[in-house]
Amino acid sequence: MAANEMREKLIEKAAEAYQKAHAPYSNYSVGAAVLADDGEIYDGINIENAVYPLTICAERVAIFKAVSAGKKKFKAIAVVTKNGGTPCGSCRQVMAEFGLDTVVYIADTSGKLIQTTTVSELLPNAFGEGDLNES
Template sequence: MAEPTPVQLDELVKTAVAIRERAYAPFSHFYVGAAILDDQGRVFAGVNVENSSYGLTICAERTAAGAAITAGAKEFVAVAVATPGAAAPCGACRQFLYELGPQCAVLLVDSDSGKVVRTAPLDEFLPNGFRLGR
């Protein structure tokens, strides 16, 4: 896997923070933006989308991953997640991202300051993640 450049990581963080305002979170008011960098250098953004049937809510990380996969991405290199307080992805998102990026860099971004609070490989967030046939 190619290492992301500082310029790519900066773009990823800015994208995650900026896209956050498009989140649909009328129930929790917890707005999340995510941006994924693939191995081709492309960036894909996503936001959380809540639903009155709470189980149908989708997280920003999975929205961004869906956009990436739809565009033909085969490997995730990095993901930035922007939330107030720099929250980590939920367990479902960790597993979802693991499929195409077990070693991808995860950048936790405080959306209020725009600063990266923590960076670590995804497999530190999800040790012993599950993948079939890869």
């Protein structure tokens, strides 16, 4: 599959997931879809809770689904919101755990690509495994 076809498919999956978001408090739905290096796609939605801090973002749901399925290398992740919002700091850190080179597509609900970036661009000087091992 060509790169632009894969990008379109990933954004489409994120937009489909967006419809299932559970965001009754913020009314800010988010859909995400992460492409593992074996070609599998895992989607995610933001899931809010009446106890607000328990809310989890779509990007982390998608990544955690993939990781729990044994995937730890990702080519790209697409994030869909109504206005092209970018991933929060927590999600950037979780993405960094699995690779700074992962491509991040930011799109809106119409499927329009707003921005193409990478995890390393979103989180420069990321804290990582190497920091823990330095003596």
